[in-house]
Amino acid sequence: MQAKKRYFILLSAGSCLALLFYFGGLQFRASRSHSRREEHSGRNGLHHPSPDHFWPRFPDALRPFVPWDQLENEDSSVHVSPRQKREANSSIYKGKKCRMESCFDFTLCKKNGFKVYVYPQQKGEKIAESYQNILAAIEGSRFYTSDPSQACLFVLSLDTLDRDQLSPQYVHNLRSKVQSLHLWNNGRNHLIFNLYSGTWPDYTEDVGFDIGQAMLAKASISTENFRPNFDVSIPLFSKDHPRTGGERGFLKFNTIPPLRKYMLVFKGKRYLTGIGSDTRNALYHVHNGEDVVLLTTCKHGKDWQKHKDSRCDRDNTEYEKYDYREMLHNATFCLVPRGRRLGSFRFLEALQAACVPVMLSNGWELPFSEVINWNQAAVIGDERLLLQIPSTIRSIHQDKILALRQQTQFLWEAYFSSVEKIVLTTLEIIQDRIFKHISRNSLIWNKHPGGLFVLPQYSSYLGDFPYYYANLGLKPPSKFTAVIHAVTPLVSQSQPVLKLLVAAAKSQYCAQIIVLWNCDKPLPAKHRWPATSVPVIVIEGESKVMSSRFLPYDNIITDAVLSLDEDTVLSTTEVDFAFTVWQSFPERIVGYPARSHFWDNSKERWGYTSKWTNDYSMVLTGAALYHKYYHYLYTHYLPASLKNMVDQLANCEDILMNFLVSAVTKLPPIKVTQKKQYKETMMGQTSRASRWADPDHFAQRQSCMNTFASWFGYMPLIHSQMRLDPVLFKDQVSILRKKYRDIERL
């Protein structure tokens, strides 16, 4: 019985889970069984039903639905081989029936992985800013290749975004231009971006040229035309949408109760001719001028006066009374009715404003619906039931609203706030289809930090990432690997690096020590390293560059990494304590040397400081713990340009790591206990010329900050005003009672 249950658990857990999402708070009618019984007694008592009125209990021994030998006989009588079947499928299912299996050549992705080629831009071809941004995002991504023979996916440099013939951005003769591309290959493995298709009055979804077997990444795509797991539905975004970074969501805090001034708002055009006006025409029925404010205007286009109807004047007046921004910020729900096309700008606006979108756009395949579970962030209504919308949203439990609202913000910042994110999400979705067995699951896509920061190539197991311990019911790792970055030759047995090695090795949580030998001098003999109870592995850095300290070495067998500079002074107690803190915050950098950034108004740039300050935003990796995954992310997520900068300067790698981790977590690092003597302040004490003594060193770090911030498109670092000390730190109690007493003696 137990084992049986498991199958049901899988199935019913799915249903329970889904229902949980639907109702958030899980309200069940307590009186359910009661009312049910009444119903029955009524049925039995009053109108004496005939037995037909419910499903009878048959005493017969019924036959099973499948005779025991049927399946076996059928399966063995199939003569078409699976290979033939596949070939047949891929020749039948073309055009509107394209799927990855039938229209995509997987073999192109086998050798070099998921590489994307962008056609060179041709002279005289005008490309609108939005499409420039898309191409720039691809070219700046880790997927980009300039070599078509390496490519798995091809993207046109012809602007296909606006296919409305009446638009000034419309590119003419696309058909012949596309056909003349010698890599076109009937669109196979091509991805075509499109925001607008069709024109007045019917706005069809035709892009106006033969796309062959190409995939569409298209806004406002309908479920009828959408080819599942082949096309990608993207959101409609304006030409002002930022290329990188992007604004944060408007939600600054969770209000409790989660209701805002308006329950439901909308402000937009009403079309007097052409399609897309049915729902908007009816909005005034629901508008109540109090908490449901749905406003339309007829005033758009040249000759609206000619077509205006009896409601126009009244609607226009009401429309002028309200400020859209004010409504957006103060509404719990935002109506997103279809416009001329299925998608409208209102969708992203609502999402950013933490105004839960109420979708009224029948048949719209929602953006990135392949991976995003929109039921967690939006209410998907039916245009036919417009009049029911107010009562429907009023019946949504407040816990559910709280969750929906937070999810809008997560989704906005993870996938929508910049053109780059929209493009990368599109590419990652396609990549997941190609490498199916290591693709991201629904949890990764729908939970912070989201699919763009969780690279499944690192591991297909969620527990190998620092973000899902709570979801899996796991405890954080119990051991760490110390990685010591050595850049100076070993000349004396009293060198700090040896002391440091011994101190780290003595920690009860230490599993092993890795010395990364990034020094030009040859490796010291084995016996020069002190004897320790944990294994010491010396890796000779091949390129001896700064970024190599963050390579995801296979030798690192633990999830936790204690990163150390060779001249760091640290005691075993400090290591122990820092590690126990890290276990509580495994997704952050936890360590000793804290630094801060600030906005320098006079120079209009970011500044870096190592002075004593009341807050910090970085913890340097000279003495810090973090999850091994960040080595992978540093190496594979960051662009070559930033890593090269670090290597050339032999500086700033620690700053870059802090940028990266804060960009992922949206949280500051954590500084542990007192430890002010470090690096810059120790200059002069060390006899040798360390890199910290270099006067340029500091200036370089300033300029690193600004370069990094410009690549990220915003400043990801966040300040913290607290540090974490042992519970009894400097308390007036016998030192013997204190577990981390050595920390106070420093």
Next chain:
Amino acid sequence: MCASVKYSIRGPALIPRMKTKHRAYYITLFSIVLLGLIATGMFQFWPHSIESSGDWSVEKRSVRDVPVVRLPADSPVPERGDLSCRMHTCFDVYRCGFNPRNKIKVYIYPLKKYVGEAGVPVSSTISREYNELLTAISDSDYYTDDITRACLFVPSIDLLNQNSLRVKETAQALAQLSRWDRGTNHLLFNMLPGGPPDYNTALDVPRDRALLAGGGFSTWTYRQGYDVSIPVYSPLSAEVDLPEKGPGPRRYFLLSSQVALHPEYREDLAALQARHGEAVLVLDKCSNLSEGVPAARRRCHKQQAFEYPQVLQEATFCMVLRGARLGQAVLSDVLRAGCVPVIIADSYVLPFSEVLDWKRASVVVPEEKMLDVYSILQSIPRRQIEEMQRQKWGSVSNPLFLPLIPPQSQGFTAIVLTYDRVESLFRVITEVSKVPSLSKLLVVWNNQNKNPPEDSLWPKIRVPLKVVRTAENKLSNRFFPYDEIETEAVLAIDDDIIMLTSDELQFGYEVWREFPDRLVGYPGRLHLWDHEMNKWKYESEWTNEVSMVLTGAAFYHKYFNYLYTYKMPGDIKNWVDAHMNCEDIAMNFLVANVTGKAVIKVTPRKKFKCPECTAIDGLSLDQTHMVERSECINKFASVFGTMPLKVVEHRADPVLYKDDFPEKLKSFPNIGSL
């Protein structure tokens, strides 16, 4: 709702005729089919539930007695299934009731026997499985016997196996159903679609607009958001009880148990076995069957015989290869045996894929990569395999899940619970009012026998001060989500906590901003396992660890007031009010349980006179008090069914605390003075 669970408690007594597990299966099946439809958003916010119902006695009639309907040869045939159908184009929502109180109602047509003009039955009347499915629906809360109230209609014509029906005549039978109307809102169930030689991946019976819950859909026949993909029921493993098997390595790494495979697959499997030897077990039919065991329950490898489905439990991964159809009953067997399915069937729409995350319970490998399957599986981390074997995903869902540091400007609301210690209360008010980020002060006057002092007597402070009078002297009153609280952050403070400095309080608020989903407080406490007594123990001594902070002085999110007041499990709230103690421990349990996170203790330990005495006079920090608090921990742990408290060894201090640095340049200089 989690019907299977519920049913297994009540089931057997109600309908003795049907095996519990079957019913559970069908109830679950049906509920998920509905869920699939619900997932389209159509009924998003209707309350749904499934429950087996009362014990009404039912007249037993034989299927042989059902009325016979003769179909004329020229009776109308519905249009073929419309592939463009979606909820908004082919589904009539107006039938489904608008009142949120209403449920989706499902009507089942009465059972009839349909015969062609020549008197030949169009299909076998009804199969065991379809009968059980319909019984499950009729026992559910969705069922209605009133056809005019129904939203969904389920024909009693058994379509589970296309092989056992006549396609055209069955379609004619469907078309003459009283509410057919092109199949609008009709839900058909089918597990084995298609027929030789091509085996279509969806039911061939022309069905016009009817919704189809089908096994074996391919991406080309599946109408996303309209159809529902269901698993093919395996009667076989339903008959066999398999023991529970925990996660861990199994004897075989990869197993193929299907008997009728295409020779091409057989070749590939043989190649796999040749390459990887013992780790791969490929089974086939047995040539010489011994008596006693049905053929279906036996599989052989060369001369060696294995019992099926038991052998599935011996393997880590089990192959599910496409056969004539995409949907294979072996998938159900494999899942039931706790083997991780390796699904090799291109374009197959996995069962319930709209609500289930198959990536967490299975491996999907393209047919082309069949020969690489071993290395693909080898690359899966061991712990992930265990996770897949477990198939259950218990987790904490933090209601404040968004990483968000609220702006300082909002400030916090201080709530002082008081009984009648007016002098001390006034001092607390005066002290707290000095904290820069205080935005409002709320005094909860818990004394019904005495009026609060006149307005003029209260300290004059720079922020609004409100007094709330309570109806009863209950400790829970301090956690009520008063409308007056307009900030996210709440500072709960006792009326005798006068020793906290303004710097300490302001700093606590700053720390709370960084951890808005946690309890951030001053006096820390610990729970310990008492090995002698075999139970939990409360500890207030100087310890190196904390797992609780007292709410005599703590910041927390207003949301937790709602949680405490309305969602506290069991009788904890009553217990607290009855004992006049432990409300703070209860709050610690509640927050830790819902967030899975530890508390944050801020700043060094101070000499609190008696922090746990709160406002109750006469209660002192004596042995009985500690015993009672230990009792609370044990009581709450049993109510929660777990010990949610997390132990940590750190506390939060200002960055420059105790640093050798001019005090006047520190943001929070006055910290830790006794």
